[in-house]
Amino acid sequence: MAKSITEVKNAGEDALAEVQAAYDALKEAMDSKAGAKAIREAMHTLGNRMGNAPKNMAFAAKSLTE
Numbered sequence: 001m002a003k004s005i006t007e008v009k010n011a012g013e014d015a016l017a018e019v020q021a022a023y024d025a026l027k028e029a030m031d032s033k034a035g036a037k038a039i040r041e042a043m044h045t046l047g048n049r050m051g052n053a054p055k056n057m058a059f060a061a062k063s064l065t066e
Contacts, residue, residue, distance in 0.1 A: 015049075022042070
């Protein structure tokens with residue numbers, strides 16, 4: 001069980017790290033005036049990461065009960 005709890009914790013941390021990395025990429029694109037296409041792509045990536053994070057964490061938490 002302790003290993004499973006650690007796995008859930010790690011999944012949460014990984015999901016948030018992906019969101020942070022996508023945010024950092026968007027900020028860099030905006031700060032460097034990379035252009036509309038690059039900013040749009042970075043925003044799209046950030047949106048995907050934010051949308052996937054709760055699903056990834058829920059899956060990891062659900063696997064604790066299985």
